[in-house]
Amino acid sequence: MEVARTDSLFREAIEKADLVVPDGIGIVLASKILEGNIRRRITGYDIFYGVSKELNKKKSYFYFFLGSTEKALQKIRERMEKDFPNIRIIGTYSPPFKSEFSEEENRLILEMINKVKPDVLG
Numbered sequence: 001m002e003v004a005r006t007d008s009l010f011r012e013a014i015e016k017a018d019l020v021v022p023d024g025i026g027i028v029l030a031s032k033i034l035e036g037n038i039r040r041r042i043t044g045y046d047i048f049y050g051v052s053k054e055l056n057k058k059k060s061y062f063y064f065f066l067g068s069t070e071k072a073l074q075k076i077r078e079r080m081e082k083d084f085p086n087i088r089i090i091g092t093y094s095p096p097f098k099s100e101f102s103e104e105e106n107r108l109i110l111e112m113i114n115k116v117k118p119d120v121l122g
Contacts, residue, residue, distance in 0.1 A: 021047065048122060055120070056084040064091040064118035066109070076122075090116045 004011035014020055021042040022028055031038035055061040063080065065073055073092040080089055093112060095101070101109070113121060 052084050056086045059086050061087050061119045062090045063087055063120045063122055064113055065122045066093050068094060070094045090118055
């Protein structure tokens with residue numbers, strides 16, 4: 001949230017988000033000190049696992065994983081197949097590690113994802 005004070009695009013993204021969760025323990029502690037309503041941390045993994053658990057009960061949901069290393073993506077694929085057998089992974093991509101991508105590189109990544117039309121992008 002500190003970044004949102006000085007970065008208007010980031011602030012706008014947070015304000016327009018469908019869901020904003022207290023991922024860090026610092027948010028929880030600050031809320032307790034300031035007598036706020038946040039009482040526990042909710043991680044991205046908590047949300048991902050809960051959504052995947054529900055979607056696995058249905059059928060025909062498709063995931064695409066973007067980021068990390070090829071080795072990590074392979075481990076994710078193996079774990080997903082074991083824990084959520086009804087979810088199909090239709091793609092993964094491990095981009096090169098660098099601080100920024102060109103507009104052309106971003107466009108190509110978006111085209112790759114949009115081509116396979118995943119229900120969930122992780």
